Amino acid sequence: MTRLDDTLKASKAPAIARAAAVLRLLGKRGSPMGVQSIARELGLVPSTCLYVLRALVAEELVAFDADTKRYALDAGVLTLARAWLRRDQFNDLAQPALDRLAREFGITTLGVQVFGLDHIIVTAMSQSGQNFQLSTQVGSRFPALVSATGRCIAAFGNYPEDDLRLRFEHLRWDDAPSWEDWRAQVEEARETGVAVDAGNYIAGVTVIAAPVWKGSGSPSHALIAIGIGAALRSGLPRLKEALRGAARSLSEQLEG
Amino acid sequence: MTRLDDTLKASKAPAIARAAAVLRLLGKRGSPMGVQSIARELGLVPSTCLYVLRALVAEELVAFDADTKRYALDAGVLTLARAWLRRDQFNDLAQPALDRLAREFGITTLGVQVFGLDHIIVTAMSQSGQNFQLSTQVGSRFPALVSATGRCIAAFGNYPEDDLRLRFEHLRWDDAPSWEDWRAQVEEARETGVAVDAGNYIAGVTVIAAPVWKGSGSPSHALIAIGIGAALRSGLPRLKEALRGAARSLSEQLEG
DNA sequence: GAATGTTATTCTATATATTGAATGACAAGG
DNA sequence: CCTTGTCATTCAATATATAGAATAACATTC
Structure with missing residues (x-):
């Protein structure tokens, strides 16, 4: 309004x-x-x-x-959406990587585009199971700072702390972390290059995100992996490494 | 312009x-x-x-x-496209039918929305094989009068013959039918309730279409089946019957 | 390095899109 | 049947979006 x-x-x-x-x-x-x-x-x-x-x-x-x-x-x-899907560079490059990760780890993977501190939009998706209706999920919007992606954006976006805090206060989580805990997790994401949301956003679900850059500045996109927390536990370090690798390789391809 | x-x-x-x-x-x-x-x-x-x-x-x-x-x-x-996909009644109802037909006959099926004599837009799709970039096809536009769907629209749309002819002249086919042949096929579609394009639009490919009504007047949608001509030959009558049945059942559900 | 052809962008007068009230159409309620 | 409320739609006055020229920032070419 x-x-x-x-x-x-x-x-x-x-x-x-x-x-x-x-x-x-x-x-x-x-x-x-x-x-x-x-x-x-x-x-x-x-x-x-x-x-x-x-x-x-x-x-x-x-x-x-x-x-x-x-x-x-x-x-x-x-018709407009189809035209966009056909030509978006990030999408074309991300899809194979998402498919591979989804199959290898038996999880769901997403590619998202970041719109500043405001929100992200899901632009690509892959699922290990047989489901289709998947494509319906493409186009979904989420608040930028929520879940694992949010920690990535906060870690690599160079936004003033006040802006972050203001947005952070208005997020909805299943199990909201404290501002201090969250800051610590953001810091960890900055160091490791991968962010993890262990059941905060959706109870029992672990979300992992790695930032992708199209140019310099803030990350323009991110790769996301979603799995049931319990089932993921053992493979988590390997998945984190794989996701970070895929994101880095994508960033390099997008530079040229 | x-x-x-x-x-x-x-x-x-x-x-x-x-x-x-x-x-x-x-x-x-x-x-x-x-x-x-x-x-x-x-x-x-x-x-x-x-x-x-x-x-x-x-x-x-x-x-x-x-x-x-x-x-x-x-x-x-x-985001807009996703919102539309989630809520469109025809799409929701058509998808299961399309999936069933695609699996049963080992073919590709489409659901389309008709925009008068101008064009049609693909809004749903199902493929028997491994589904990959399928969703990318959704949103495609085609001239209204081309292929099997065109014969349906001509047969049931109650359009003046002059308008039809004018549009017909500008269509592009792999192997264009003569106006007289086409009229005869349209007439056949009117009688049988199903239209067939046997390699006219795309050489070697047979396309079948059945009209779907949302209200009275011209058909608002259509179901389409696409198969390699040779592979389809024997099962064609059964497929025509199945497609017509699915289209009729859909029309009834959309009435209410 | 000056000149020429591009660009994207700003500026301002004027044609016109927008407004808010008025109209007509319809349905519900007394 | 008349009233009351709500609806979509039209209309005329005015605030303003638009057109076209002017500007500024580039490349490219000579």
């Missing part, structure tokens, strides 16, 4: 910010919505909201049910 | 049409582009194009490389 207002004020093309907000809202809800409720939710003027929706319908990004007068996301968004 | 101009004139939120055009262009290219070349390609004023891009960057739909001053699609588009 405030975020949308801020973006609107600053931009020279506010209609686009409105459109994106509408798309995200429709995505979050899932169920079709009417003009009025969308407008109310986003703090938009109904008439403006109507024009935005009509434009989005014309672009096939939003579907309009003429009977119920309800709007929902349309398949057009898929 | 003309299409964009038309959309712009009519709309009360032209920035959104521009934004969508930019996203699609960036998707088609894959490689990052500069402001100027994007503007030139789309017939936009460079300054306006810059504002559009900045707005899209703020929404994380477009990534900006500050060094090269180039723009490309960003991972934000994934």
Whole structure:
């Protein structure tokens, strides 16, 4: 709400910010919505909201049910996602590595893209089992500082401690670590190049993350391994080493 | 180009049409582009194009490389696609049927959404063999009237013959059928409820399609089966029957 | 190293997208 | 049946997004 207002004020093309907000809202809800409720939710003027929706319908990004007068996301968004998936360099390079790690250790692996201190987006995934619906997980968003990835981002992002703390306070964990413990774990991640979340984020689940750089500065991506804590115990050191190696090799390939 | 101009004139939120055009262009290219070349390609004023891009960057739909001053699609588009995939009714219902058919007949199956006479978008997919980059195919666009699906759409869409002919002339096939042959096949599809493309669209590949209705009017979706022509020959009648049955059952479920 | 062709970006007047009130359509409730 | 509330949609006045020229920062070429 405030975020949308801020973006609107600053931009020279506010209609686009409105459109994106509408798309995200429709995505979050899932169920079709009417003009009025969308407008109310986003703090938009109904008439403006109507024009935005009509434009989005014309672009096939939003579907309009003429009977119920309800709007929902349309398949057009898929086409954009496919185009992105086909061409993203990190994704292409990460997928084989993720598949290999998932198979070798019998775990689930993810590739994520980091958006500053704000959030990460899952862009690639591999699972040892036979499951498919996997691809549905791609595109998920998580807060940046949560779980193992969060420790990586804190360790290598060069962010002011105050910013970290502010964000840290608002995270949701199954079993939240204290600020001091977390800082220590971040420090350890900085030294070893791998971060571990042993059941903090999701009880009983161990998450390991290693940062990937596309250029200098903060890490742009990360590789993640997820496994049941108990089953992982013995192989953990080997997995950490493998994940760090894969991340380093990826960073090198992305440099060129 | 003309299409964009038309959309712009009519709309009360032209920035959104521009934004969508930019996203699609960036998707088609894959490689990052500069402001100027994007503007030139789309017939936009460079300054306006810059504002559009900045707005899209703020929404994380477009990534900006500050060094090269180039723009490309960003991972934000994934999040929208995921939201759509999770909630689309046709997709949820179609996936199990597609999986079953793919396994039983050892073929590839698709679920598509129909956008009038213009195009179709692949929204679900199943493959008998080892599934790899499958999910990458989801989101693909094809001309509406091509292959087996095209015959379905022509048969059940109630479109004026002139419109059909006009579109038909511009299709690209490996081995294009004559207008008369095609009309006859469309007629057959209308009678049997299934359309077959025996090597016209892609040489050596047989494509079968059955229409799915979400309401009354034109079919909104279709189920597609794809197999190597030679391998399919004997099982073809059974497959046609199975596909038609699955499509009918889906239509009934979507009604409620 | 000056010149020329690119770029991305800023600036400002004006066409126009946005607003907020008004309209019409519909459903629920008395 | 009339009222009341909510809905989508239209309309006209005005705040503002956009266009086009001007600027600035580069390369590339001579």
